[in-house]
Every structure is written in C-alpha cells, then in structure tokens.
Amino acid sequence: MNREDRGRLEYRALIGADPDVSQAELRTRAPHLHETLLADAYGGPLARAELGRADRELATLAILATLGGADRRLASHVRAALHNGMAASELLALAEHLSVYAGFPRALNAADVIDEVLTAQGLPRPAPxxxxxxxxxxxxxxxxxxxxxxxxxxxxxxxxxxxxxxxxxxxxxxxxxxxxxxxxxxxxxxxxxxxxxxxxxxxxxxxxxxxxxxxxxxxxxxxxxxxxxxxxxxxxxxxxxxxxxxxxxxxxxxxxxxxxxxxxxxxxxxxxxxxxxxxxxxxxxxxxxxxxxxxxxxxxxxxxxxxxxxxxxxxxxxxxxxxxxxxxxxxxxxxxxxxxxxxxxxxxxxxxxxxxxxxxxxxxxxxxxxxxxxxxxxxxxxxxxx
Missing domain, CATH: 3.40.50.1820 (Alpha/Beta hydrolase fold, catalytic domain)
Structure with missing residues (x-):
C-alpha cells in the first residue's frame, strides 16, 4: 500500500467520507494539491497511531478555531470529531476552553460553528x-x-x-x-x-x-x-x-x-x-x-x-x-x-x-x-x- 492509498483509508476513518467525493472540488481545481493532501498529510503524520483519531480531531479543532478564518474546514472537522466519538458536550467544552487561551472572539466563533453542525445533525442543544x-x-x-x-x-x-x-x-x-x-x-x-x-x-x-x-x-x-x-x-x-x-x-x-x-x-x-x-x-x-x-x-x-x-x-x-x-x-x-x-x-x-x-x-x-x-x-x- 502506497502513501496515497493509506491516506485514502485514513481520510475515510478520520473524516467519515470518501475523499474523492468530499474533496471533488479540490481534485478538479488543484489535482496535485489533492494528491499531496492524501499522500503527505493523511498518509503521513495523520495516519500514525501515537495519537488517537478522536484526539487528533480535538487538536485540529483547537488549531483551526484559534487560527480563525477557516469556518468551512472547522465545520468539517466538527463533523469528523462527532464521527470519531466525541460528544457534543465535549466540543462545546473545547469552545469554552478556547476562550481562556485564544480569546472570546475565537471561542464564540467556534461555538457558533459547532452549534450549526450539531443543529444540522439533529443533536439537542445543552439543557437549560x-x-x-x-x-x-x-x-x-x-x-x-x-x-x-x-x-x-x-x-x-x-x-x-x-x-x-x-x-x-x-x-x-x-x-x-x-x-x-x-x-x-x-x-x-x-x-x-x-x-x-x-x-x-x-x-x-x-x-x-x-x-x-x-x-x-x-x-x-x-x-x-x-x-x-x-x-x-x-x-x-x-x-x-x-x-x-x-x-x-x-x-x-x-x-x-x-x-x-x-x-x-x-x-x-x-x-x-x-x-x-x-x-x-x-x-x-x-x-x-x-x-x-x-x-x-x-x-x-x-x-x-x-x-x-x-x-x-x-x-x-x-x-x-x-x-x-x-x-x-x-x-x-x-x-x-x-x-x-x-x-x-x-x-x-x-x-x-x-x-x-x-x-x-x-x-x-x-x-x-x-x-x-x-x-x-x-x-x-x-x-x-x-
């Protein structure tokens, strides 16, 4: 199995989707970048077992939310975190955690994106x-x-x-x-x-x-x-x-x-x-x-x-x-x-x-x-x- 094949398997496991379908737009616009994403990222460090998949998604969410300006990718990884067994309450706790280290604007934005994904998936909001x-x-x-x-x-x-x-x-x-x-x-x-x-x-x-x-x-x-x-x-x-x-x-x-x-x-x-x-x-x-x-x-x-x-x-x-x-x-x-x-x-x-x-x-x-x-x-x- 080459790195690209391993990357496809890891992408499906992490993201819960076929990369050729979910990344079809990228594959059309930038086929080499699509190949690099699979082979060098998902087939490389993201495929290593030292970090569990749920842990990787939590880390990815924290990084994207802190960087800002990547709401579409943030939403994708919220879905991936849910796919890998993270609970809605854990994701919302991450947004609260971000307020301490990345500031309230980033935390509030992350909370908005998380809420949108949870709502789209029919998951209830926190109990009052x-x-x-x-x-x-x-x-x-x-x-x-x-x-x-x-x-x-x-x-x-x-x-x-x-x-x-x-x-x-x-x-x-x-x-x-x-x-x-x-x-x-x-x-x-x-x-x-x-x-x-x-x-x-x-x-x-x-x-x-x-x-x-x-x-x-x-x-x-x-x-x-x-x-x-x-x-x-x-x-x-x-x-x-x-x-x-x-x-x-x-x-x-x-x-x-x-x-x-x-x-x-x-x-x-x-x-x-x-x-x-x-x-x-x-x-x-x-x-x-x-x-x-x-x-x-x-x-x-x-x-x-x-x-x-x-x-x-x-x-x-x-x-x-x-x-x-x-x-x-x-x-x-x-x-x-x-x-x-x-x-x-x-x-x-x-x-x-x-x-x-x-x-x-x-x-x-x-x-x-x-x-x-x-x-x-x-x-x-x-x-x-x-």
Missing part, C-alpha cells in the same frame, strides 16, 4: 440550567421539556446530573424532566458534611419546592434510589410515582470500605473498582463518552465528599417502610448488574406491594449511561405524558 438555593448549599437543576407532568431524576454516587442527559432528551417531549446535583456532587461539591440520608431527602423536597412542584414522578438510580426511598418514607404525598433503578433498600457492608479508601488511597484509586462495577467490559473497551464522563467525575471528586456520601448511605433505613406506599412504583433491574443484582431488586419490589418489576436485558449497574434507550423506554411506558 438554573441555580437553586437549598437549606445549606446551592445546586443546579437541568430541565428538558416545557410542559406536562414533572419528572425528577436523582443520580448515582460519584457522578452528577449529566448521567441522565440522554434519558432526559428521550423523555422530554410531553413532560418537564428535571435532574439536579446531589449535595457533595457536581456544582454542589463541598457542601456541608457530614450529612445523613435524611438530609439528602430534605434536599430533594427542597428542590421540588424551589421548582414549585407539589408532586413529582421521582426516579432514582443507585444512591439516588436510596435518597428517593428515604424521601418517600418521610413525604409520601409528594410522590406522584416512584421509579427505583439499580439500587438497594439496605446498606452494604462494602460502603464503609469505599468511604475509607477515598480518604486513604485517594480518588484515582476509586476509578478501577467503580468503573468495573458500573459498566460492562465491552463498554469499557469502547471508552465512549459515557465511560469518559464517569471516569472524569470520579477523578475530579473530592475525597471528603465521596466519603461523606458513602457514610450517609450506610444510614439508609427504608427496608419494609414502603409497604403502605400507594403511588405507582417501578423497580428496574439490570440483567448483568453485579452490584444491585436482579435478586436484590426483586426483593425491593416484593417489599413494595403493587410495584412493577422489570429486568433490562444486557444492562449493568449504570443503566442510564450504558443503556439510556432501554431505560427511557421502560420509563416511557411507566410515566404519564402531557
């Missing part, structure tokens, strides 16, 4: 955020949908509201779907600690009050499910329904060890045990946005917040206390969840009379990140739509 003041800290609430029944999503320990992004996009039409950062997480990192599950439950009610919601359909995953159950015990009339995903109604012996490891070993040491518990091996191998996001959230977490959350979880005290809970309840298990197994989830359903129990095929613990379409499909059937 609002700051909410609770009793002793401030958090943010994201929203999808403008009308219909309110749905409130509670995230897992160590992550933030963004673990729900794809599910929110799917559930938004006909509903008002909200997700917020639980204390000690995301924008609410560094909130007062130690705290209890009762504190997190009052935070949930505080978010509802701030949003003007007398009732909501509450969905909690893992730690979020523990919070949802705690709030349902204390404030059952505030729940229009309850959905419990990959969670537990009793504390595990491992919780204290995880808290202590964060304090003693640091947050980098939490990445392997957390991600291998949360995702399947194929998802970890692909290293798509969902895994990159979760890894970064754990790495950026503060040990004090991590330990406080796990120790609050140790105080979970809800088993058997929802026997008289009369709002519709869905218990959703992941078939290959090794943490909150289908057997554990079946036990929760058995202790909440009248609840519906479902198992999502091939789904691990972090349901909304690895199988958002399956999660949204199950919730779509369960939740009302306006």
């Amino acid at each position: 955020l609002q700051r909410v003041r609770l009793r002793d800290h401030t958090t943010v609430v994201a929203q999808r949908g403008e009308s219909g029944p309110p749905v409130l999503l509670l995230h897992a320990l160590g992550l933030d509201w963004r673990m729900w992004e794809e599910v929110m996009d799917l559930l938004g039409p006909g509903r008002r779907v909200y997700a917020y950062d639980i204390r000690g997480h995301g924008t609410a990192a560094g909130s007062p600690s130690p705290f209890t599950m009762a504190d997190t439950a009052e935070d949930l009610i505080g978010v509802m009050d701030a949003l003007g919601l007398e009732q909501a359909h509450v969905v909690g995953l893992s730690y979020g499910g523990g919070i949802a159950q705690t709030a349902a015990v204390a404030h059952p009339r505030r729940f229009a329904s309850l959905a419990l995903l990959a969670t537990t109604d009793y504390p595990f012996e491992a919780f204290e060890g995880r808290a202590r490891s964060g304090e003693v070993d640091g947050m980098a040491a939490q990445v392997v045990p957390s991600l291998t518990r949360w995702f399947t091996a194929p998802a970890l191998a692909l290293n798509a946005w969902n895994v990159r996001y979760a890894r970064e959230r754990v790495l950026r977490g503060q040990a004090v917040d991590w330990a406080s959350a796990w120790r609050a979880f140790i105080g979970l005290d809800v088993q058997g206390r929802l026997a008289d809970f009369d709002a519709p309840t869905l218990v959703l298990a992941g078939e290959v969840d090794t943490s909150c197994t289908p057997e554990i989830m079946r036990g929760i359903a058995d202790r909440i009379p009248g609840s519906a129990f479902r198992v999502l095929a091939g789904t691990p613990h972090m349901q909304s990140l690895e199988q958002p379409a399956l999660v949204a499909g199950a919730l779509e059937e369960f939740l009302p739509r306006g």
Whole structure:
C-alpha cells in the first residue's frame, strides 16, 4: 500500500467520507494539491497511531478555531470529531476552553460553528440550567421539556446530573424532566458534611419546592434510589410515582470500605473498582463518552465528599417502610448488574406491594449511561405524558 492509498483509508476513518467525493472540488481545481493532501498529510503524520483519531480531531479543532478564518474546514472537522466519538458536550467544552487561551472572539466563533453542525445533525442543544438555593448549599437543576407532568431524576454516587442527559432528551417531549446535583456532587461539591440520608431527602423536597412542584414522578438510580426511598418514607404525598433503578433498600457492608479508601488511597484509586462495577467490559473497551464522563467525575471528586456520601448511605433505613406506599412504583433491574443484582431488586419490589418489576436485558449497574434507550423506554411506558 502506497502513501496515497493509506491516506485514502485514513481520510475515510478520520473524516467519515470518501475523499474523492468530499474533496471533488479540490481534485478538479488543484489535482496535485489533492494528491499531496492524501499522500503527505493523511498518509503521513495523520495516519500514525501515537495519537488517537478522536484526539487528533480535538487538536485540529483547537488549531483551526484559534487560527480563525477557516469556518468551512472547522465545520468539517466538527463533523469528523462527532464521527470519531466525541460528544457534543465535549466540543462545546473545547469552545469554552478556547476562550481562556485564544480569546472570546475565537471561542464564540467556534461555538457558533459547532452549534450549526450539531443543529444540522439533529443533536439537542445543552439543557437549560438554573441555580437553586437549598437549606445549606446551592445546586443546579437541568430541565428538558416545557410542559406536562414533572419528572425528577436523582443520580448515582460519584457522578452528577449529566448521567441522565440522554434519558432526559428521550423523555422530554410531553413532560418537564428535571435532574439536579446531589449535595457533595457536581456544582454542589463541598457542601456541608457530614450529612445523613435524611438530609439528602430534605434536599430533594427542597428542590421540588424551589421548582414549585407539589408532586413529582421521582426516579432514582443507585444512591439516588436510596435518597428517593428515604424521601418517600418521610413525604409520601409528594410522590406522584416512584421509579427505583439499580439500587438497594439496605446498606452494604462494602460502603464503609469505599468511604475509607477515598480518604486513604485517594480518588484515582476509586476509578478501577467503580468503573468495573458500573459498566460492562465491552463498554469499557469502547471508552465512549459515557465511560469518559464517569471516569472524569470520579477523578475530579473530592475525597471528603465521596466519603461523606458513602457514610450517609450506610444510614439508609427504608427496608419494609414502603409497604403502605400507594403511588405507582417501578423497580428496574439490570440483567448483568453485579452490584444491585436482579435478586436484590426483586426483593425491593416484593417489599413494595403493587410495584412493577422489570429486568433490562444486557444492562449493568449504570443503566442510564450504558443503556439510556432501554431505560427511557421502560420509563416511557411507566410515566404519564402531557
């Protein structure tokens, strides 16, 4: 294989198009330049494996945006970055990053081009955020949908509201779907600690009050499910329904060890045990946005917040206390969840009379990140739509 042939292969892999089609104009106007582009660029340094293709596209975007005056090429490489697995949120974060090093004019221009490409590809713009003041800290609430029944999503320990992004996009039409950062997480990192599950439950009610919601359909995953159950015990009339995903109604012996490891070993040491518990091996191998996001959230977490959350979880005290809970309840298990197994989830359903129990095929613990379409499909059937 000569350099031009290798360049054609690399062009297709990087850009996601046939160079003779996408560069047909260049091939007609400047055939030697077309040949040089393929042989010397795409068949040369761009074909080397030392930098991954997604990394190369991110670097290319930063360079083109900083140079300016190359919007057509910038748009082409935005599409290429998406083709190579970069998420829309990562591209917009790059534009924000540019504002620091290349100035706001270049960053704003890059944001415009990125938005145009995302819109053309039918990808949603970022969810609107609002700051909410609770009793002793401030958090943010994201929203999808403008009308219909309110749905409130509670995230897992160590992550933030963004673990729900794809599910929110799917559930938004006909509903008002909200997700917020639980204390000690995301924008609410560094909130007062130690705290209890009762504190997190009052935070949930505080978010509802701030949003003007007398009732909501509450969905909690893992730690979020523990919070949802705690709030349902204390404030059952505030729940229009309850959905419990990959969670537990009793504390595990491992919780204290995880808290202590964060304090003693640091947050980098939490990445392997957390991600291998949360995702399947194929998802970890692909290293798509969902895994990159979760890894970064754990790495950026503060040990004090991590330990406080796990120790609050140790105080979970809800088993058997929802026997008289009369709002519709869905218990959703992941078939290959090794943490909150289908057997554990079946036990929760058995202790909440009248609840519906479902198992999502091939789904691990972090349901909304690895199988958002399956999660949204199950919730779509369960939740009302306006």
